[in-house]
C-alpha cells in the first residue's frame with residue numbers, strides 16, 4: 001500500500017492526467033530504455049553575451065520510447081531516481097558527454113560540456129573513479145567536463161562532498177552548482193567547496209525585470225560570487241530585455257531559449273558552423 005501511495009504521489013505531483021499504473025509501466029520501460037538505445041543527449045549552448053562566444057554546452061537527456069513519444073525529463077528522471085535506474089543512466093550520460101567532447105575536438109572545437117549529476121550517482125564511493133575513467137577512455141581533458149550538482153546534493157553530507165569534489169577538482173573537472181538560490185543558499189558555506197560556477201535558477205530570471213526582489217537577489221549572488229572568484233550563469237533566459245538586464249547586473253554568461261533551445265547532435269553541428277568558435 002505504501003508503494004502504491006508513493007507511485008500515486010509521483011503521478012499527481014507531476015500533474016499528469018494518467019492512471020497510477022502508467023507510472024509502473026513507465027518505470028518498467030525505463031529499465032530497458034538504455035539497452036534499446038532510446039536515450040539521446042541534447043546540448044544547450046551557454047553564451048557569453050558580451051562577446052557572443054559559446055562558453056559551454058549543457059547536456060540534457062532525452063528519451064523517446066518504443067512508440068516514438070518523447071517523455072520529458074521532469075517525468076522520467078524522478079522515476080529513474082525512485083526505481084534505482086538513475087545511476088546506470090547517469091553513468092551513460094557521463095560517458096556519452098565525453099564521447100561528444102572527443103567528437104567536437106576531432107572537428108576542431110574545444111568546448112566544455114556540463115552534465116547533471118543525480119544524488120544517488122554522486123553518493124557512491126567510486127563516483128570520482130567513474131568520472132575519471134570516462135575522460136580517460138575518450139582521451140579528453142578533464143577541464144572540458146563540468147559536473148552540475150544542486151545545493152541539496154552537496155549539502156546532504158558536507159564533509160564527504162568536500163572530499164569528493166576536491167578530488168574531482170584537483171583532477172581538473174569543473175564544478176557547477178545548479179538551480180542556485182533555491183536551496184540552502186549559504187554562500188559562506190559553499191566557500192568550503194571547490195566551485196567554478198553558480199547557475200542562477202530560472203525562477204529568479206523569469207520575473208527579473210518586474211520584480212525588484214528577484215533583481216536584488218541576483219545582484220547579491222553575482223556580487224558575492226565575483227568576490228569569491230566564482231562565475232555566475234543565468235538559466236532560462238528568454239528575452240533580450242533579460243539579457244540586457246543581467247549584463248547590467250554583471251552577469252554576462254547566459255543560457256536559455258533567447259540564444260538557443262537544447263539541440264540534437266546534428267542541430268548542434270549546424271549551430272556551431274554558424275558561430276565563430278573555431
Ligand code: C2E
Nearest residue numbers: 060061073074077093116117118236237238255256257258
Ligand atoms: P536543469 O538542469 O535545471 O536544466 C535546465 C532545464 O531548463 C532544461 O529542461 C532546459 O531545456 C530548460 N530550459 C533552458 N532554457 C530555457 C528557457 O529559456 N526557457 C524555458 N522555459 N526552459 C529552458 P529539461 O531538458 O526538460 O530538463 C529538466 C531537468 O531534468 C533538468 O533541469 C535536470 O534537473 C533534469 N535532467 C536533464 N537531463 C538530466 C541528466 O542527464 N541527468 C539528471 N540527473 N538530470 C537531468
Ligand code: CA
Nearest residue numbers: 058116148178
Ligand atoms: Ca542543470
Ligand code: CA
Nearest residue numbers: 178179199235
Ligand atoms: Ca538548473
Ligand code: CA
Nearest residue numbers: 178179201202
Ligand atoms: Ca532544475
